[in-house]
Amino acid sequence: MKTNNPAFPSADHDHKHCVSLALKNAEAYCLQQGLRLTKLRHQVLELIWANHQPVGAYELLEQLTQEGRKAAPPTVYRALDFLMENGLVHRISSRNAYVGCSHAGHDHTAQFLICETCGQVAELDDARIGSVITKDADQLGFTVAQWTLEISGICDQCKRGTADE
Amino acid sequence: MKTNNPAFPSADHDHKHCVSLALKNAEAYCLQQGLRLTKLRHQVLELIWANHQPVGAYELLEQLTQEGRKAAPPTVYRALDFLMENGLVHRISSRNAYVGCSHAGHDHTAQFLICETCGQVAELDDARIGSVITKDADQLGFTVAQWTLEISGICDQCKRGTADE
DNA sequence: CTGCATTATGTTACAATATAACATAACAAT
DNA sequence: ATTGTTATGTTATATTGTAACATAATGCAG
Ligand SMILES: [Zn+2]
Ligand SMILES: [Zn+2]
Ligand SMILES: [Zn+2]
Ligand SMILES: [Zn+2]
Numbered sequence: 466m467k468t469n470n471p472a473f474p475s476a477d478h479d480h481k482h483c484v485s486l487a488l489k490n491a492e493a494y495c496l497q498q499g500l501r502l503t504k505l506r507h508q509v510l511e512l513i514w515a516n517h518q519p520v521g522a523y524e525l526l527e528q529l530t531q532e533g534r535k536a537a538p539p540t541v542y543r544a545l546d547f548l549m550e551n552g553l554v555h556r557i558s559s560r561n562a563y564v565g566c567s568h569a570g571h572d573h574t575a576q577f578l579i580c581e582t583c584g585q586v587a588e589l590d591d592a593r594i595g596s597v598i599t600k601d602a603d604q605l606g607f608t609v610a611q612w613t614l615e616i617s618g619i620c621d622q623c624k625r626g627t628a629d630e
Numbered sequence: 631m632k633t634n635n636p637a638f639p640s641a642d643h644d645h646k647h648c649v650s651l652a653l654k655n656a657e658a659y660c661l662q663q664g665l666r667l668t669k670l671r672h673q674v675l676e677l678i679w680a681n682h683q684p685v686g687a688y689e690l691l692e693q694l695t696q697e698g699r700k701a702a703p704p705t706v707y708r709a710l711d712f713l714m715e716n717g718l719v720h721r722i723s724s725r726n727a728y729v730g731c732s733h734a735g736h737d738h739t740a741q742f743l744i745c746e747t748c749g750q751v752a753e754l755d756d757a758r759i760g761s762v763i764t765k766d767a768d769q770l771g772f773t774v775a776q777w778t779l780e781i782s783g784i785c786d787q788c789k790r791g792t793a794d795e
Numbered sequence: 796c797t798g799c800a801t802t803a804t805g806t807t808a809c810a811a812t813a814t815a816a817c818a819t820a821a822c823a824a825t
Numbered sequence: 826a827t828t829g830t831t832a833t834g835t836t837a838t839a840t841t842g843t844a845a846c847a848t849a850a851t852g853c854a855g
Pocket of ligand 2: 580581582583584585619620621622623
């Protein structure tokens with residue numbers, strides 16, 4: 466399965482391509498896995514992919530409502546649960562927000578670079594990190610189930626003053 | 631400055647020692663830095679160190695009240711802010727909970743092993759992780775400000791059935 | 796197609812976590 | 826003592842997330 470661009474997308478990148486790729490991947494993945502990517506879930510996933518910034522659940526709720534859907538908090542949280550369980554979306558717990566997965570279907574653990582200026586998130590997938598973690602854990606007899614790494618800072622574009630927001 | 635034990639403490643470890651060491655270190659550090667470790671802050675820090683499990687803000691609030699202090703949410707959150715700003719406490723954002731820092735004064739970034747069974751948290755300080763992160767970030771032109779790594783799993787004692795809870 | 800089981804969504808109410816805004820108190824230095 | 830500063834008290838509210846139960850849609854057996 467093809468992945469989306471892992472790094473920070475430039476202000477003028479073809480984001481429609483990001484969206485359609487993510488949706489197409491999700492559709493294919495769900496089909497293949499026998500998962501029901503319902504209209505609601507598809508809609509939420511598309512809203513999440515509106516940009517590369519993590520989005521809050523209540524923000525999604527508001528947008529769903531604006532799009533004419535009858536929605537309450539559980540509507541959103543259930544869709545998010547489905548999307549997260551199936552690796553299509555990640556939660557950025559340091560922000561209580563959600564972001565589309567750039568490596569959906571890969572079976573990976575998430576590593577995020579979060580720009581404090583533009584709010585954009587890039588997803589890393591550096592195997593070395595997982596390997597160091599596993600080694601450390603092994604030494605302590607700790608069995609790793611999952612982990613998240615959230616890195617805050619300033620992205621290249623923001624340093625250069627070319628961010629899109 | 632002496633550090634507390636970095637790994638998962640055993641069920642029968644001398645936890646009073648952990649507490650007194652943490653408090654002593656905090657007092658010394660605040661004195662040296664000209665920081666005001668007030669009665670409230672000291673009290674909150676002590677409550678946080680009641681065990682090696684992260685504790686929620688409202689749990690702290692309840693305990694403060696039980697100890698006779700007039701407290702409301704801001705009371706706790708302000709104390710937590712102070713303690714976090716000064717590296718005496720870390721927030722486990724995947725749990726909305728707070729844990730005493732085992733390396734206070736070291737100027738380090740937090741890395742946590744969180745046992746899903748006993749709830750205990752061990753703080754790692756593996757420089758290799760930071761170094762990999764820095765390298766990855768550099769390649770993308772990303773300047774790292776801070777990061778957190780939260781690793782869930784099962785600790786050694788829980789696997790052996792000797793956890794303290 | 797029909798009835799039935801399963802899964803998804805709607806709906807209401809509420810729990811849990813965190814902050815805003817302003818008043819009072821404690822503290823530290825003149 | 827006076828005064829500016831920092832910390833705490835107090836009230837109210839914002840934000841994030843769930844529980845519980847009702848209804849609707851879907852998939853399938855017969
Ligand atoms: Zn894009
Ligand atoms: Zn940026
Ligand atoms: Zn201890
Ligand atoms: Zn354990």
